[in-house]
Amino acid sequence: MKPARAPTRRGRTAIACWLAFIIACGVIIGRSQFTTDLSAFLPRSPTPAQQLLLEQIRDGLASRLILVGIEGADAPTRARLSKQIAQRLRVDPAFVSVNNGENVSAERDRVFLFNHRYLLSPAVTPTRFSADGLHAALSDSIALLASPAGLLVKSLLPRDPTGEMVQLLDQLDAGKRPPMVDGTWGSRDGARALLLLQTRASGSDTDAQQHAMAAIRHAFDAVASASPAARLLMTGPGVFSVTARDTIKSQVSRLSIISMALIATLLLLVYRSATALVLGFLPVISGALAGVAAVSLGFGAVHGITLGFGTALIGEAVDYSIYLFVQSEQGGADPQSWITRFWPTVRLGVLTSIFGFAALLLSGFPGLAQLGLYSIAGLIAAATVTRFVLPHLLPTNFRIHDVAALGRVLSGLVQRAAKLRWAAVLLLLAAAATLALQRGSLWNDKISSLSPVSQADLALDASLRADMGAPDVRYLVVVSGASREAVLSSAEQVSALLQTQVDQGELARFESPSRYLPSTATQRARQASLPTSAELEARLAQAVAGLPVRSPLFAPFLADVAAARSQPLLQAADLEQTSMAMAVDAMLIRQDSHWSALLPLTAPEGGSINASRISTALSTLGSTALANVLFVDMKAESDRLYSGYLHEVILLSLGGLLAIVGLLLWVLRSPLRVLRIIAPLAAAVITVTAGLAVLGQQLIILHLVGLLLVVAVGSNYALFFDRADDPISPRTLASMLFANLTTVAGFGLLAFSKVSILQAMGVTVAPGVVLALIYSAIFARTTRA
């Protein structure tokens, strides 16, 4: 290799600026945060319902649940492991609760409920403590004594003859729970032991979730060493985040290494020069660094998907140096002549790409805006380095392997390509017809389509959830207010309405924080319903008339009621150490000076919730109360959110296309030429989309981004075919083929990714750019040669 020719002063300045730029990018990236959660695919300016959805996804109770299954070995072993794991994890502060069916807090819960029964029971009203009310309550309790359950309540009768404890226990019954197998929860088929854990950290805190998972695995390994047949299964939103992060991390690093290696091999074959290879990658690396730095500055954090996308973009950024090296005249190559002859075309290609990606910047979806910014910054940096820095770095007598021979073969092919026009038109018509026929099912507007979680993991999740009967937090009534007291009392009003829906069979049940922590006003009212000792004694004497009991039996009742009348009101802190604390904690949320209460609804067994009936029922609240109440169907809301984005992105893409057409019209000033450039790109887009439809891939947002890339990359080809210097030179043809191959290599790899959103881009771009090149050749102006 000969030494580089002494750079000119301008060259030195350019190189210095470039180095400074690279260092600056490096510093920014060093301080960047990288994320992999779904939040990048959630909106920037949400509605109240969406806001709630986001908070629930990030921090809600459901986000903090980890479902654990133990498989293999025999049932007694599984139960033993379950107990031992639970025992270890219960002392771990990372977990708020560890439940495996063992009744560890049941006694505490009972004591708490019993001691506060007159403040908690909704049955406590003045009528209930009248002589008649007492008589009715007593005869009920005596009848219960005679029933099989009497065994359980007999000891309570002297202290709680009105049966408030039975009332409370009834309310707290959480519905379906897994069956007990050898003293712990087991699946219905008996093949698994089950545990339900709640982490202290929110589901979006991926590091903490990873620690929690490690703690579970550690506990399992420690106790299961003697039972090698036992296997540990875990699922839950936090587990998904951790798995997704690991998958994206490993995929991104593997894909970038493989694609680099592939492209390097390809270029080495073409250039037959290590110098050219190294120099050719300089714009790519500059572009990648600029892209990550720009996203970091613009968004505060870089999403893993953006990086994955970045590896694919290597294949495009390398195009510019290919054009420079291959298109330069052989022998005494003077980059200056390339700059004057070809740079305007490349520049226009870069501009069309930027116009296309600018549309993504406007997306309300931060994830897409990141991709847009990354692409724009990356392409500008790569093109600029190719134009202003790279020529100064080329050694004297820099040369690459002569590709003219290959170029001439390509020339011959292109000459004949025009004959394929009719065939191409037919293919295009077939593609358009396919799209027209399948337009109804073309798009997948479910948000789950974006999830980086594999089908196998989703299936495991569904199966463990079914075993557990885990709460499916889909329907929520949200009550907001300025204080805890305000939301609790609104929640009580809403509860009363919901109870009528339960009585009518519209709901199986609902939960409310006010059940465990009634508002102060309600607690006072209940206290006020309790008569004085003297009064109660007199009424009780009347009440026992005709019943097989004598009033002296109820002396403990008189004492308890007297104590309850002056009992301090229940505070949130009183719940601590009971299992109710966790429920209230999840349902009563404080954000600065804003409080909200969440009331999850459960559909009747085998049925579903009629949303409009619930809304109608809630609308009977007074208008002031109603303004603070929101009924949310989380699933419908998230799907609506996503399909909203999908439509937004479709519009933005069309906008980007229009911008590209406008740009070309302005630069070329010839509608016919613009048409000739746009036509092959549109043809490629239609054909690829139809191909995906035929193969049964429903389109998600990322396919659309892929189509945008097809237009961006393909515009370079179309522009070269449209250059005035026809016949198109063999070298230009060869450069386009290489550029095309590198792009296919970069994106083609994504098509094999396990992450659905990366895969979507891969399967769109790789065939798309090949088609764009072929269509460009077929529809190029017929040369006069």
Place this chain on the structure above:
Amino acid sequence: MKMRHLLLALALLLVAAISHAATWDIDQLMRSLAQTRSSHARFVEKKTIAMLDQPVESSGELFYSAPDHLEKRTLKPKAESMTVDGGTLIIERGRQKHRLQLQDSPELAAFIDSIRATLAGDRKALERSYRLRLDGSAEHWTLQLLPLDEKMQAVVKLIRIVGVLDTLRSIETTQADGDSSLMLIDKLATP
């Protein structure tokens, strides 16, 4: 030599067979009880509770279908029903419906099983919670169940089930605190 051995073996077999037919044992009772796949009966139950001045008397109908469905429909003095299905107990009284999981109250589970497992002829299930003692003959037997678990012993002292052939006639429960109940059962035609 060979012949003598054979004769001896034969004699031993005979003796075993004869003695088997002569003693009425739990396995035989369980087998005959297990024959009944479903049954329907009337009951009258009298509970004597120290806290109450007079015994509480109730009556109604019992339904059983193998292996684990038991329904007790009380008609007097107050309509009420208790249904056990697998591990779930549902008590309905007027508009109120209480649902209990048997796994949450082992004592209650053991109590329910004393009846249900006897009806099913499920010796294993009975022996999980009780020590069994059988007296009498196939024509008139008494099965006594003595709780094994300490917690259960604190509630129930003894359950005495009296029956004729494969039919239960009465169930008498003596609680640890002296309270007791006696349920007389009158079999109705099996549907």
